[in-house]
Amino acid sequence: MGxxxxxxxxxxxxxxxxxxxxxxxxxxRNEHIKKMALLLGGIGFALHAFDLARQVAGAAAAADxxxxxxxxxxxLGFGILLIFLLLWWRLKMRFLAVVALPLALVFYATADAxxxxxxxxxxxxxxxxFLMHIGTLFASMALLAMGAGAGLAFLHLEKRIKTKIGLKxxxxxxxxxxxxxxxxxxxxxxGFPLYTFGLVSGxxxxxxxxxxxxxxxxKEILALVMLGLYAYLFHQRLAYGWKGRKPAxxxxxxxxxxxxxxLGINFLVPTTFHGFKP
Amino acid sequence: xxxxxxxVGLNHRSASVDVREKFALTNVADFEKSLLxxxxxxxxxxxxxxxxxxxxxxADGARCQDMDISEAVLSHWAETCNGPLxxxxxxxxxxxxxxxxxxxxxxxxxxDSMIMGEPQILGxxxxxxxxxxxxxxxxxxxxxxxxxxxxxxxRVRTETAIASSAVSISYAAVELAKKIFGELSGKTAMxxxxxxxxxxxxxxxxxxGIDKLYICNRxxxxxxxxxxxxxxxxxxxxxxxxxxxxxxxxxxxxxxxTAIIRAKDIREVLKKRRNRAMFFIDIAVPRxxxxxxxxxxxxxxxxxxxxxEVVEENMSARQGExxxxxxxxxxxxxxxxxxxxxxxxxxxITDLLGRAEDVAQRELAKTLxxxxxxxxxxxxxxEVLVNSVSRKLLHEPICFLKRxxxxxxxxxxxxxxxxxxxxxxxxxxxxxxxxxxxTAEDDEPMDCxxxxxxxxxxxxxxxxxxxx
Numbered sequence: 009m010g011x012x013x014x015x016x017x018x019x020x021x022x023x024x025x026x027x028x029x030x031x032x033x034x035x036x037r038n039e040h041i042k043k044m045a046l047l048l049g050g051i052g053f054a055l056h057a058f059d060l061a062r063q064v065a066g067a068a069a070a071a072d073x074x075x076x077x078x079x080x081x082x083x084l085g086f087g088i089l090l091i092f093l094l095l096w097w098r099l100k101m102r103f104l105a106v107v108a109l110p111l112a113l114v115f116y117a118t119a120d121a122x123x124x125x126x127x128x129x130x131x132x133x134x135x136x137x138f139l140m141h142i143g144t145l146f147a148s149m150a151l152l153a154m155g156a157g158a159g160l161a162f163l164h165l166e167k168r169i170k171t172k173i174g175l176k177x178x179x180x181x182x183x184x185x186x187x188x189x190x191x192x193x194x195x196x197x198x199g200f201p202l203y204t205f206g207l208v209s210g211x212x213x214x215x216x217x218x219x220x221x222x223x224x225x226x227k228e229i230l231a232l233v234m235l236g237l238y239a240y241l242f243h244q245r246l247a248y249g250w251k252g253r254k255p256a257x258x259x260x261x262x263x264x265x266x267x268x269x270x271l272g273i274n275f276l277v278p279t280t281f282h283g284f285k286p
Numbered sequence: 287x288x289x290x291x292x293x294v295g296l297n298h299r300s301a302s303v304d305v306r307e308k309f310a311l312t313n314v315a316d317f318e319k320s321l322l323x324x325x326x327x328x329x330x331x332x333x334x335x336x337x338x339x340x341x342x343x344x345a346d347g348a349r350c351q352d353m354d355i356s357e358a359v360l361s362h363w364a365e366t367c368n369g370p371l372x373x374x375x376x377x378x379x380x381x382x383x384x385x386x387x388x389x390x391x392x393x394x395x396x397x398d399s400m401i402m403g404e405p406q407i408l409g410x411x412x413x414x415x416x417x418x419x420x421x422x423x424x425x426x427x428x429x430x431x432x433x434x435x436x437x438x439x440x441r442v443r444t445e446t447a448i449a450s451s452a453v454s455i456s457y458a459a460v461e462l463a464k465k466i467f468g469e470l471s472g473k474t475a476m477x478x479x480x481x482x483x484x485x486x487x488x489x490x491x492x493x494x495g496i497d498k499l500y501i502c503n504r505x506x507x508x509x510x511x512x513x514x515x516x517x518x519x520x521x522x523x524x525x526x527x528x529x530x531x532x533x534x535x536x537x538x539x540x541x542x543x544t545a546i547i548r549a550k551d552i553r554e555v556l557k558k559r560r561n562r563a564m565f566f567i568d569i570a571v572p573r574x575x576x577x578x579x580x581x582x583x584x585x586x587x588x589x590x591x592x593x594x595e596v597v598e599e600n601m602s603a604r605q606g607e608x609x610x611x612x613x614x615x616x617x618x619x620x621x622x623x624x625x626x627x628x629x630x631x632x633x634x635i636t637d638l639l640g641r642a643e644d645v646a647q648r649e650l651a652k653t654l655x656x657x658x659x660x661x662x663x664x665x666x667x668x669e670v671l672v673n674s675v676s677r678k679l680l681h682e683p684i685c686f687l688k689r690x691x692x693x694x695x696x697x698x699x700x701x702x703x704x705x706x707x708x709x710x711x712x713x714x715x716x717x718x719x720x721x722x723x724x725t726a727e728d729d730e731p732m733d734c735x736x737x738x739x740x741x742x743x744x745x746x747x748x749x750x751x752x753x754x
Contacts, residue, residue, distance in 0.1 A: 037447075169465060170580065172592045174599045180451070184468035185563065249560025252584040 015059055016120045022052030023113035030105050037181055046102075049109050053089050056116065060086060078119045084146050084270070085115030091150035101191060103183055107157025118271065137213050145206035148199040149266050155195030156263035159256035162188035166253060185252070192255050193245065200242040207235055227273045234265050289328065289427055289626070289698070290347050293386035294359045294378055295340035298400050301377035308369045309377075310334050314414060317366055318423040325358045329428045331418040333393075335410050337400055339363075340393060342386070344427045356380040387431060387622050391615045394435035395442040396449070402604045403449035408439045426698040430625065438618045445614060446607040451600035456487040458596045459567045459588065460494055463535055466565050466586055471495040476533045478502045478526060478547075479540030480512060484569050487537050488516060500533060502526045504540070527551045531558040537567045538574040549578035552585060567593070625711060631691050634701050635684055637710040642676035 026049030033041030063079050092108035095101045165182055168175055210231075211221045222228060241258050244250040296309060311317050311334035318330045321343070329344035341363065345355050360378065364371040381389045392398045396407050415432045418424035424432070443449055452458040460470075467473055473496045477488045480503060492499060499518035502525075503509035509520035521529050527547070530536065540546060552564070561584050568575040568589040580587035588596075628634060650672050654660065660668075687704060691697040705711055 165465070169462070169586055172588070172595065174596060175465070180465075184464065185466050186468045189563075249562075251561040252563065254583065 015055060015062075016116075019052050019055050019059060020113065020117055020120065022048050022055065023109055023116060026052060026105075027109040027113055030109055034106060034181070042105075045109070046105060049089070049105065049112075052112070053086075053093075056082070056086050056089070056112070080142065081115050081119030083142070084149065085112040085119065087146040087150040088112050088115065088153050091147065091154055095154055095191065095194070099190065099194065101154075101158075101183070101187065103161070104154050104157055104191070107154060107160075111153050137209070140209035141206055141213060143206075144202045144209065148203035148206060149263075149270070151195045151199035151202070152259060152263040152266055155192055155199070155259040158188045158191035158195075159260045162192070162256045163253065163260075188256070189251055192259055195259060196238075196242055196245050196255065200238045203238055204235065207231055227269060230265060230269050230273060234262055234269070237262050237265070289629070290345050290355070291383060291386045291427065291431070292343045292345065292355045292359065293340060293381040293389055294343075294356050294363070295338060295389075296374075296378045297338035297340075297398065300379055305373065305377050306336065306339070309339060309363065309367045309374055310336070311339060311363075311366070315417055315421045317363075318418060318421050320366065321359065321362050322423055324362050325355070326353070327355070329425045330423040331415060331428050331432070333411055333414040335407070338393070338398075340390070342390065342428065342431070344425075356382070384619055384623055388615055388619045390431065390435050391438045391618055392612075394439040395611055395615060396439070397442070397608055397611055397615070401453055402601075402608060403453070405449060408436070412436065426629075426702045427626075430702065431622065434618060434622055438615060441614055441618070442611045446610045448604055448607040448611050450607075451603060453597055453600050453604070455569075455590070455593045455597055456483055456490055458593050458600070459487045459537070460490040462586075462588060462596070463491065463565050464494070466563055467534060469495070472497055473534040474498045474500070474532055475535040475537065476500040476502060476521070476526075476529065477512070477516075477518070478536060478538040478574065479504075479542075479570065480508060481539035481569060484537045484539035484567075485512070485516070487567060487569070488518075491535060491537075492516065496535070500529060502529070527555065530555045530564075533564070534562070535565045535567070536575075537569065539569040540574050542570070542574055543572055545574060545576040547575045547579065549576050549582060552579050552582055556582060556584065569593075628705065628711070629698050629701055631687055631697065631701060634687065634705060634710065638680055638684065638704065638708060639677070641708055641710060642680055643673065646672040646676045 026045045029041050029045030029048065033039070033043075033045055060079070060082055063082065088108055089112045092104050095104055161182060162185060165175075165179060165188070166185055167173070168179060169185070214223070215221045237258065241250075241255060241262070245255055296306065298306070301309070311332055314332045314334055317332055321327065321330050321332075321341075325343075325345075327343045327345050331342045333340040333342075341359055343355065343359055360374055361371060364374045367374075379389075389398070394408055394411050396403050396405070399407050411432070415424060415428075418428065452461045463470060463473075470491065475488065475491050475496050475498070477484055477499060488499060499513075499516055500521045501509045501513045501516065501518045502521040502523055503512070504523045506520060506522055509523075512518070513520040530547075530552070536547070538547065547566070556564070563584045563586070566575050566579060566585070566587040568587065571590060573589055575587055575589075577587065577589075579585055628637070650668055653668065654665065683704065687697070687700055690700045
């Protein structure tokens with residue numbers, strides 16, 4: 009077995025070990041184990057990038073790679089880690105590794121399971137469309153994933169502080185409530201414009217290619233519901249200064265809808281342009 | 287053991303404060319010198335703080351076999367303090383040999399402190415040791431024992447969570463504030479009313495980097511007075527609620543019989559501050575802050591009982607860590623016993639020759655590898671060469687040690703130095719090992735372990751605080 013054949017298993021293994029070690033390191037408060045987990049995740053991320061490049065280079069036409077189910081899920085997992093690295097670098101939010109590594113694992117493993125499946129997407133306008141629609145939507149989904157992780161951590165820690173249950177050892181190591189809320193803020197103020205842009209570009213492309221904007225398929229309906237929720241969250245956060253519990257709960261809700269949309273509707277429900285149903 | 291170690295002492299458990307006061311050693315150096323002169327001892331070191339007095343002595347087994355060393359030390363101690371020997375005898379504990387070693391390690395690691403895990407005792411022990419070194423009453427055994435006790439304390443702190451959580455109410459409040467806001471720089475606090483604990487909490491908040499402290503009191507003059515000492519800003523009591531919109535942390539400790547901060551007020555304040563989190567610390571009894579405040583989003587309220595519970599939980603967590611710490615102490619006590627045995631000449635000669643042979647064999651193996659295939663005769667000749675070089679090099683040092691052994695009182699020092707020069711015990715040498723040899727003048731004066739509030743020091747060292 010050459011390296012390319014072996015590569016997906018290696019990446020899955022690295023992400024799995026990275027996740028397991030990070031959780032273990034956090035539970036027993038061992039910094040060395042956490043660093044080792046990040047190193048394993050980092051190697052997995054580098055190989056993941058190599059795998060993506062290999063898929064693009066190996067495809068007969070760029071559109072073949074861009075419309076392949078494996079490539080798209082691979083890209084989503086990669087995007088989540090990329091956004092995590094950005095948040096770690098800019099906002100020192102390393103703790104989000106506990107969310108980013110398992111999600112990268114899930115999406116990469118899903119990608120591997122969707123080999124051979126192609127989206128029912130005409131290849132025309134693929135390069136520009138890909139950047140405007142998939143790129144922006146995946147970036148906003150990755151942000152939502154980070155926001156959901158931070159939201160769950162916020163709710164857990166807040167409950168313990170509010171109800172005075174006391175903080176266990178690993179909870180004492182967790183960042184402050186303010187830090188989790190800051191993640192929520194960044195997710196909403198950057199994620200909503202990206203999501204809106206991604207959705208609008210999709211509708212524009214649908215009009216250009218099929219001369220209709222809306223097909224009333226479940227994917228599009230859910231996307232509009234999510235856009236509405238996202239817009240409400242964006243408004244409440246910026247205009248009314250929503251902070252803490254409410255935006256945390258809503259970001260988790262929107263992220264769950266994203267998962268339903270990506271893993272549920274794409275695979276189980278027939279749609280106009282987004283079907284991965286074999 | 288040829289040398290016997292004795293430790294006589296009293297602490298907060300064995301003696302009440304009046305007994306501790308009576309038998310505190312005001313001039314430790316003089317006591318050490320006079321004790322050496324009065325008793326046939328080799329080494330003496332004493333530690334005297336508000337909570338304990340520990341007298342550590344080393345005596346020759348042969349010279350002191352007909353003498354009760356502990357009793358002699360007690361008599362001298364009672365005489366020095368002009369106190370009744372009988373009282374002293376009933377309030378002291380006596381440890382000998384490895385029990386004394388283990389006790390000292392426990393003291394250094396703060397396992398025997400009133401607040402387990404507090405950091406002051408180690409500084410006080412280091413200070414006492416330096417004084418004993420300067421006085422010349424600490425020699426080979428005490429040197430080694432104290433250095434070992436410092437490393438045991440360091441190990442306990444790094445390998446266990448004995449000092450990892452707040453055990454004072456005021457510091458627990460600051461820790462909670464950090465859990466809510468993260469860094470406290472840029473935050474604003476308000477002290478409502480006055481009271482020792484509230485002022486202490488405000489001081490800790492200031493030390494943690496809060497930007498501004500408002501002080502509000504029914505008596506404006508008192509608020510101004512406090513504002514002056516705490517570098518804060520006085521606020522009229524009537525303006526308190528209005529000012530809360532710019533305040534993140536509120537510490538309340540008034541004598542008001544009813545709540546002075548109500549949930550409906552805070553609901554309005556939250557709107558004005560766009561839901562930024564607020565943390566209320568209510569130290570007053572009866573409470574100053576309506577408990578319903580805690581049910582508001584982004585508002586956290588802790589009263590004195592809640593904080594006490596946090597402290598108690600942290601204390602019990604420390605008790606759990608103490609089990610791990612005691613295991614480390616036991617391990618290090620065994621290691622010290624091994625070192626004591628090695629202070630005899632024969633084990634040192636054996637270790638020295640063993641080390642030399644080991645080095646010789648390793649170098650021989652390297653040389654043979656470089657030379658390639660050689661005949662047996664050459665190999666034997668080389669072996670004889672390296673072995674005889676190493677033995678001859680060590681011949682004079684071994685003869686020197688044998689001569690010193692015949693002279694009473696100097697052998698241990700030279701044996702110890704030899705063991706350290708050749709690192710026969712395989713001890714790691716830390717980069718900061720030289721720091722323990724500094725004189726007392728090099729250091730800042732140290733506070734007493736029980737009179738000093740430990741939190742600010744803990745902040746500087748990155749460790750959490752505790753009281754002794």
